[in-house]
Amino acid sequence: MSEAVVLPPSPRPAGWPALLLGTLLLAGALLCGLRLAAILPPEQWWQALTQPVPGDMTQVVFRHAVLPRMAMALLCGAALALSGVILQRVLRNPIASPLTLGISPGAQLALGAAMLWAPTLLAASREAVALAGATTAMALVAALSWKRGLAPAAVVLAGLVVGLTASALSAALILMKGEYLLSLLLWGAGSLAQAGWEPVLALAPRLALAAAAAFLLRRPLLLLGLEDTSARSLGLSLALGRAAALGVAVWLAAVVVAEVGVIGFVGIGAPALARLAGVRGMGRLMAWSAGFGAALLLLADGLVQLGQGLRGDLLPTGAATAVLGAPILLWLLPRLRAGSPAVMAGITASRRLARPWLFLALLLAAMPVLTWFGLALGRGPEGWSLALGVDWLGMLPWRAPRLAAAMAAGAMLAASGTVLQRLTGNPMAGPEVLGLGAGAGFGLALLLLLVPAPGRPAQLLAVAAGAGLALGLLLLAARRGGLAPERLLLAGVSLAAFFQALVAAFQASGDPRAVPLLGWLAGSTARLGPEDATIAVGLALLLLPPVFLAGRWLALLPLGDGVAVGLGLRPGLARLGLVLPAAMLAGAATLVVGPLSFVGLMAPHLARWLGLRTPRQHLAGAVLLGALVMGAADVLGRGLAFPFQLPAGLVAALLGGPYLMALLARRGQVA
Structure with missing residues (x-):
């Protein structure tokens, strides 16, 4: 991991820390004093502390x-x-x-x-x-x-x-x-x-x-x-x-x-x-x-x-x-002052494939077979079974939309995570650091509070507005640093914490309207229909191709701004050209199946572990693997807890967590 952002001590007057701390303490004390005065008049405070009146509930509360x-x-x-x-x-x-x-x-x-x-x-x-x-x-x-x-x-x-x-x-x-x-x-x-x-x-x-x-x-x-x-x-x-x-x-x-x-x-x-x-x-x-x-x-x-x-x-x-x-x-x-140039610490692959494009072609050719298997496999009262022939066609309207949407979302999240990890040289980077999922959750929570029983179009619009708000705030906060990777990460974490806090307050309020929000945040695909699948696949086909054109940027930016400038690249503009598609990919996936950020972390690591080294190879492998992971998560979510359905996002996290832990334990690092 590179030396991250450092906040150096600023030359301040000797009494500046005490002044700032005193201001914060005074503000907090005044607010708490207002609360105390609302419970008990100030003239009774000393008595409540030293000689409380038995049975006086206001003094007991105080x-x-x-x-x-x-x-x-x-x-x-x-x-x-x-x-x-x-x-x-x-x-x-x-x-x-x-x-x-x-x-x-x-x-x-x-x-x-x-x-x-x-x-x-x-x-x-x-x-x-x-x-x-x-x-x-x-x-x-x-x-x-x-x-x-x-x-x-x-x-x-x-x-x-x-x-x-x-x-x-x-x-x-x-x-x-x-x-x-x-x-x-x-x-x-x-x-x-x-x-x-x-x-x-x-x-x-x-x-x-x-x-x-x-x-x-x-x-x-x-x-x-x-x-x-x-x-x-x-x-x-x-x-x-x-x-x-x-x-x-x-x-x-x-x-x-x-x-x-x-x-x-x-x-x-x-x-x-x-x-x-x-x-x-x-x-x-x-x-x-x-x-x-x-x-x-x-x-x-x-x-x-x-x-x-x-x-x-x-x-x-x-x-x-x-x-x-x-x-x-x-x-x-x-x-904030940026530290040393970002390096691909922990990002390089541990092996190299002799024919990476052949491997990718085989993986791509296997997708239809695996998709058919995912559509056919299911679980009923008698256990797991394969639907064949007429039964398969009968299940198609129910299973195909959610599987297609899940795979499209997995591909987009994997592409977003790959771009972020290579851009920042940070193996922890993923779509969640942009705060888009948290912003989308805030948009949905606000809609549920304001509109009784909102329809699917209204929910999609609210989620899009929340993700767009998060993206706008992210770019606004990081623009003065030339969109440096460290500032983007820090801004994303701050925004995610801010929006997650508001959503947590809504969930903790006990309001029954917050119950559907938990399922959406977990990445449920249970209610997705043909319209949702069309939106997800269309967004994936629209947003994924431009990212593959940025292979040179993904190769040069992790080497540091000096090297990038020497090779004719404008780092700030290139980062903007990468951050926008990464944010749009994460936001598009969030619109359909919620903030499934773990796939954005796991798929790039898995592609790297398989030996896909160059940016385009790495990106292609992550996209295919992300789609497969989310597809498998959707299929398993339908049957693991039958008759209950687990959200695909949770299943993906439960699949990916032990996998990444196993790699960490065996190799000392991920990929």
């Missing part, structure tokens, strides 16, 4: 609900920020956060599984169950990346794979057992609501111990920010240093997640604010980041509590942090 909530916000914000700054230093990546290691998805999956199959464990200790899931996810990430000495690229990629797989499993459980697990959506959105001081008093000493351990790691963290050779020459064991630092960071995040749920954006925004304020030195950066994290979460929770007098928690605190933090991070983009 003392045992609102004040512990403020304390929890400060503790959790500081812990998440400290975890984030450690992860960013170890992974050399400014968008690293506790979510990068799959901690929150692992904890959510453990809670869901325990609700269904081991409720006694939840009764004994819900926090222990969540912590066990988070720790298991962390251990799996460490095991998958151990062969490469916990190298930054390997850890981040392993965390992404583990997180996506855990999220897919959680979504499958919720869809199949929604009557039991819908409450898990609220926990997943993050809530700081408290019913006493016990959680705060239990959390504080654990976080203090973890913070002390982080303070002792200042020198190793300082060296981990250097090149590997320089760090080794100064006597640092890279594997041991990274393992220790990651362990402390995950410990901090896991304790918070186990207590209050998923609150993820603080770990990115707080260190960025500290660097923007001009903080230098590892120790000072950790301390000031913790302060900024506490202030940001207090401010976000204060905004949440403003709406409590109307409808309770209108927006969960975890979602509010993204709503507040994403615009801040987008505002920081022009101040």
Whole structure:
């Protein structure tokens, strides 16, 4: 992985960090003060603290609900920020956060599984169950990346794979057992609501111990920010240093997640604010980041509590942090300095095919046979069977549209992921980093809120509008950096977090209109008809050919701007010419079958592993494999949980996750 975007400390006056932190704390304190005053007059605050009146419920709420909530916000914000700054230093990546290691998805999956199959464990200790899931996810990430000495690229990629797989499993459980697990959506959105001081008093000493351990790691963290050779020459064991630092960071995040749920954006925004304020030195950066994290979460929770007098928690605190933090991070983009030129680290193939075009031709010739098999295979009350002859023709109107739409969407997502991975030189890149799927989900959520029982054309229009909004904001945010890959990734992550937070708030509201949204976000093809298939195939035929004409750009841009300019290429214009089709491909697939981003990550890796090296070979192989993966996912989704139907997107994630994990475990890297 190349040195990612770096946010260098700016030359600021000595008191600038304190001024910025004080402003944020004052704003958060004022908002919380308004909430306190709405519950209890200020002249009674001291009495409620020292000599509360027995039976006075307003004083009980003041003392045992609102004040512990403020304390929890400060503790959790500081812990998440400290975890984030450690992860960013170890992974050399400014968008690293506790979510990068799959901690929150692992904890959510453990809670869901325990609700269904081991409720006694939840009764004994819900926090222990969540912590066990988070720790298991962390251990799996460490095991998958151990062969490469916990190298930054390997850890981040392993965390992404583990997180996506855990999220897919959680979504499958919720869809199949929604009557039991819908409450898990609220926990997943993050809530700081408290019913006493016990959680705060239990959390504080654990976080203090973890913070002390982080303070002792200042020198190793300082060296981990250097090149590997320089760090080794100064006597640092890279594997041991990274393992220790990651362990402390995950410990901090896991304790918070186990207590209050998923609150993820603080770990990115707080260190960025500290660097923007001009903080230098590892120790000072950790301390000031913790302060900024506490202030940001207090401010976000204060905004949440403003709406409590109307409808309770209108927006969960975890979602509010993204709503507040994403615009801040987008505002920081022009101040980011790109690191070293992008290289194809982890992108090159491990083998080379002697006749790649012959292999592609054979794969293309096999598509009709595989398509026929997918149309014929199905499952009924008597098990799996093949429909032949008249039965096959009878099934065609039901199965052909959804299979064609799924395969077209898989091809488009694979092409988008291939372009993004080669453009950025980053094996983690995929359509999800553009935020298009999250924007489309926001468009659909808004439609479901405003229009009762909207029809299919209205849904497609709303999804298109949401994806278009995300694309416009993405290009607007990254334009000042010449559409540099790092800025595009950071802008996409910020936009995705922003839109996902709004969608999560809608899902956590308990509104029954949000139930169809979960199925769409998971990539359901169950209700697709001939019109949807025609749209999907038409968009694929329109958008895929132009990408193959950009093979020279895909070959030169990963070598760095200097090389590209020397060979007569204008990097900014070329990136725009690649980003637009990649975004349109991802958006077109999202219009039909939802944000199936895992295919965009998996298909390029599979094509590379098979030995397709040049950009056009790589792109062609990924497109064909993406179509096959999504087609297989649709067929399996029809029958694996019969009589229930699993969304094809979830099945693709469940197929791809173990595959990518196996490659990571066997080879130490993907492809």
